[in-house]
Amino acid sequence: MAEAIKVPTMAEYMAEGKKPEVLFWVGCAGSFDDRAKKITKAFVKLLSKAGVEFAVLGTEESCTGDPAKRSGNEFLFQMQAVTNIEVLNGYEIEKIVTACPHCFNTIKNEYPELGGNYQVMHHTQFLKSLLEEGRLKVEGGKFKGKRITFHDPCYLGRANNEYEAPRDLLRKLEVELVEMRKCKSNGLCCGAGGGQMFKEPEKGNKDVNILRTEQAIETKPEVIAAGCPFCNTMMTDGVKGKDKEGQIEVMDVAEMIADADDL
Amino acid sequence: MQLVSQILFVIILVFGVGFFTKNIQKLIKYIKLGKSVDRKDQPNERFANMARVALGQSKMVKRPIAGFLHILVYVGFIIINIEVLEIVIDGIFGTHRIFSFLGGTYDVLIASFEVLALLVLVGVIVFWIRRNVIKLKRFWSKEMKGWPKNDANYILYFEMILMTLFLLMNAADYQLQMLGADHYASEAGIMGSFPISQFIVPLIDGLSVSTLIIVERAAWWLHIVGILFFLNYLYYSKHLHILLAFPNTYFAKLKPKGEIDNLEAVTNEVKLMMDPNADPFAAPEASEGEDDVPAKFGASDVQDLNWVQLLNSYTCTECGRCTSECPANQTGKKLSPRKIMMDTRDRLEEVGKNIEKNKEFKDDGKQLLGDYITNEELWACTTCNACTEACPIGIDPLSIILDMRRYLVMEQSAAPNELNIAMGNIENNGAPWPYNQMDRLNWANEN
Numbered sequence: 001m002a003e004a005i006k007v008p009t010m011a012e013y014m015a016e017g018k019k020p021e022v023l024f025w026v027g028c029a030g031s032f033d034d035r036a037k038k039i040t041k042a043f044v045k046l047l048s049k050a051g052v053e054f055a056v057l058g059t060e061e062s063c064t065g066d067p068a069k070r071s072g073n074e075f076l077f078q079m080q081a082v083t084n085i086e087v088l089n090g091y092e093i094e095k096i097v098t099a100c101p102h103c104f105n106t107i108k109n110e111y112p113e114l115g116g117n118y119q120v121m122h123h124t125q126f127l128k129s130l131l132e133e134g135r136l137k138v139e140g141g142k143f144k145g146k147r148i149t150f151h152d153p154c155y156l157g158r159a160n161n162e163y164e165a166p167r168d169l170l171r172k173l174e175v176e177l178v179e180m181r182k183c184k185s186n187g188l189c190c191g192a193g194g195g196q197m198f199k200e201p202e203k204g205n206k207d208v209n210i211l212r213t214e215q216a217i218e219t220k221p222e223v224i225a226a227g228c229p230f231c232n233t234m235m236t237d238g239v240k241g242k243d244k245e246g247q248i249e250v251m252d253v254a255e256m257i258a259d260a261d262d263l
Numbered sequence: 264m265q266l267v268s269q270i271l272f273v274i275i276l277v278f279g280v281g282f283f284t285k286n287i288q289k290l291i292k293y294i295k296l297g298k299s300v301d302r303k304d305q306p307n308e309r310f311a312n313m314a315r316v317a318l319g320q321s322k323m324v325k326r327p328i329a330g331f332l333h334i335l336v337y338v339g340f341i342i343i344n345i346e347v348l349e350i351v352i353d354g355i356f357g358t359h360r361i362f363s364f365l366g367g368t369y370d371v372l373i374a375s376f377e378v379l380a381l382l383v384l385v386g387v388i389v390f391w392i393r394r395n396v397i398k399l400k401r402f403w404s405k406e407m408k409g410w411p412k413n414d415a416n417y418i419l420y421f422e423m424i425l426m427t428l429f430l431l432m433n434a435a436d437y438q439l440q441m442l443g444a445d446h447y448a449s450e451a452g453i454m455g456s457f458p459i460s461q462f463i464v465p466l467i468d469g470l471s472v473s474t475l476i477i478v479e480r481a482a483w484w485l486h487i488v489g490i491l492f493f494l495n496y497l498y499y500s501k502h503l504h505i506l507l508a509f510p511n512t513y514f515a516k517l518k519p520k521g522e523i524d525n526l527e528a529v530t531n532e533v534k535l536m537m538d539p540n541a542d543p544f545a546a547p548e549a550s551e552g553e554d555d556v557p558a559k560f561g562a563s564d565v566q567d568l569n570w571v572q573l574l575n576s577y578t579c580t581e582c583g584r585c586t587s588e589c590p591a592n593q594t595g596k597k598l599s600p601r602k603i604m605m606d607t608r609d610r611l612e613e614v615g616k617n618i619e620k621n622k623e624f625k626d627d628g629k630q631l632l633g634d635y636i637t638n639e640e641l642w643a644c645t646t647c648n649a650c651t652e653a654c655p656i657g658i659d660p661l662s663i664i665l666d667m668r669r670y671l672v673m674e675q676s677a678a679p680n681e682l683n684i685a686m687g688n689i690e691n692n693g694a695p696w697p698y699n700q701m702d703r704l705n706w707a708n709e710n
Contacts, residue, residue, distance in 0.1 A: 026706075037706040059702075072667075072673065075532070076689060078525065078529050078533040082534075082537055109518070158520050158648040158652050159522075198682055199642070199679050199685075200679075204596040211593060
C-alpha cells in the first residue's frame with residue numbers, strides 16, 4: 001500500500017472547531033504491537049470506506065489502566081482513568097469505539113463512576129451497526145466458504161455478554177462458521193487477561209494459549225478469528241507452537257472484512 | 264406410653280430446632296465480620312435473579328446430567344417436607360396420619376412423596392457413583408481430600424438412609440393398616456396410597472402386628488430424628504447451600520461480570536492528588552476519632568473482605584464447576600477457585616471462634632493470605648470470569664482473588680517483577696511496554 005492512511009486527531013478536529021462522529025480509542029497494543037497495528041490499520045480503512053468521521057487521541061491517549069487494575073494496582077488504575085477522563089471530557093467525547101475488549105470493558109464499565117460517561121462500542125459492534133445502516137457492505141470475497149472458528153475474548157463475551165456481533169460479521173462474510181466445544185459463555189480464556197500478558201505464567205503442565213489453540217485446531221479451521229489484540233497474539237503463538245503456521249491463520253474480524261474487500 | 268413418646272418428641276424437636284437456630288445466629292454473626300457493601304439496590308432484579316438461579320436451578324442444567332439429577336433431589340427435598348410437617352404434628356399430638364382427612368388428595372400426596380423419594384434415592388445413588396466409582400476429576404482434586412470428601416459422602420449416605428426409612432415406614436404402616444391394627448387402621452379404609460412401598464411389603468408380610476409396629480415406629484423415629492440431625496449437620500457441612508443459595512443469589516453482583524469495583528479509598532486519594540487547590544502539607548482534617556486509621560488497601564484476611572464474599576464462602580457446596588472451567592487450573596497451575604472459597608470459610612470459622620473465645624480478635628499469627636491462599640495461586644488468575652460464570656449459585660471467587668492482589672501490590676509491593684515493570688511503564692509512559700507516549704500515532708505513517 002503506497003499512501004499512508006489519513007488518521008485525524010481530536011486536536012485537529014478541535015482546531016477546526018469540529019467534532020467527529022466517534023472517537024477511535026486505539027489502545028496500547030493497537031498503537032505499539034506490530035501485529036496489533038495491522039488490526040488498527042484495517043479498522044481505520046473500514047472506517048474511511050464507510051465514510052465515518054472519526055478521530056484518535058494520538059499522543060494524548062494513555063493506557064486505560066486495565067492491566068494495572070487487574071494486577072491489583074488500583075492506585076495506578078485510577079490515576080490513569082482520571083487522567084484519561086480529563087482528556088476525554090475536555091474534548092466532550094460522547095461515543096468511543098475500540099478494537100480492544102479490555103479498553104472497551106474498562107471505559108464502558110469502570111470509568112462512569114470516576115466521571116467518564118460515554119457510549120462505548122467494541123469495533124465488531126460498531127462495524128455491525130455500519131452494516132445495518134447500510135454504510136458498509138461486506139461480501140464474502142476470499143473468505144467465502146472457508147472454515148472459520150471464532151475465539152471469544154473474555155472481556156467482550158462473558159464480561160459484557162456480547163457473543164453475536166463478531167459472529168454476525170463472520171456470517172456476512174459467508175464463511176463456514178464452526179464453534180469450538182468451549183465457546184461463548186463457556187469459552188476458554190487465551191491466557192492473556194488479568195495482567196498475564198506481561199508476565200511469565202505460573203508453573204503448570206501447559207500454557208493456557210496452547211490448550212485454547214488445541215481446542216481451536218480440533219475444529220480444523222483455516223482461520224481462527226479473534227476480536228482482541230491480546231487473544232490474537234496468544235493464539236498466533238499457540239498456532240506456531242503447534243507447528244500449524246502454514247495452515248491456520250489468526251486474524252481479527254476487522255482484518256478479515258478489510259481483506260475480503262481487498263482494502 | 265403414648266404421652267411419654269409425645270413428650271420425648273417435643274424435647275427432641277425443641278432441642279434440634281434450638282441448636283440449629285443458635286448455629287444460624289453464629290453464622291450471621293460471622294458473616295457480619297465482613298466489610299459493608301451495598302446490595303440493597305434493584306430489589307426486583309435481585310428477586311428475579313434468585314427466582315431464576317436458585318429456585319429455578321437455571322444454571323444447574325448447564326451440565327445436563329448433574330443438573331437433571333440435582334433437580335430430582337431438590338424437588339424431592341422440598342415436596343417431601345410437606346410430609347415432614349405431618350410427621351411433626353403426629354409426633355406432638357400423638358395422632359396418626361393427621362392429614363388423611365384430605366381423602367383422595369392425601370392419597371395423591373403420599374403417592375407423589377413415595378415416587379419422589381424413590382427418584383431422590385436413585386439420584387443420590389448416581390451422585391455417589393459419579394463421585395466414588397466413576398471418580399469425576401473435579402471431585403478428586405487436591406482440596407477435596409479428607410473432610411471435604413467425607414462430608415460429601417456423608418450427605419449422600421444420609422439422604423439414602425432417610426429415603427429408605429421413609430419408604431420402610433410407609434410399607435410397615437400400609438401392612439398394619441391392611442391387618443387392621445389398632446391406631447393404624449381406619450374404618451374409612453386405607454389411608455394413603457403406596458405405589459412404591461407396596462413392593463417392600465412382601466419382605467415384611469410374615470411379621471406379627473407387634474413386630475410391625477416396632478419396625479414402623481423405629482423407621483418413623485429414625486427418620487424424624489435423622490432429619491433433625493441433618494438440619495444441625497448443615498452448619499458444619501458444605502451442604503449449607505440448600506439454605507444459603509437463596510440469599511446468595513439475591514445479593515449476587517448484578518453488574519456486568521467485567522466490571523470491578525473502584526476502591527473508594529483510592530478514589531479519595533487520587534482526587535486529592537489531582538486537585539490543583541489541594542494543600543499537600545495540610546494537616547488531615549479532624550475527623551470522628553476512630554476513622555483516622557488509614558484504610559488498608561485490599562485484603563489479607565477475612566475481615567478485609569466484604570460480607571457478601573463471606574456469605575459466598577458459606578454457600579459454596581464444593582461442586583468444583585468453577586475449578587473445572589478455570590484456565591489456570593486446567594493447565595496444571597495451583598489456582599483453584601473452589602479452594603479460594605473453602606479457604607475463606609475455614610479461616611472465617613477460625614477467626615470467628617477466636618473472637619468468641621477472646622471477646623475480640625486476638626492475633627493468632629495467621630491470616631488468609633499466605634497461611635491459606637498463596638501468592639502463586641493468586642497470580643495464576645487470568646480474571647477471565649469462567650469461575651463466576653460456572654457457579655450455579657452466583658459465587659464470585661474472582662473478587663476475593665482481586666482483593667488479595669490489591670493487598671499484595673498496594674500494601675506489600677509484592678507483584679511479580681515482570682508486572683512491576685509493566686506497571687512502571689504504564690506510570691512513566693502510558694503503556695505497559697517501554698514505548699514513548701509521543702510515538703503512539705506512529706502506526707498511521709508506517710506501511
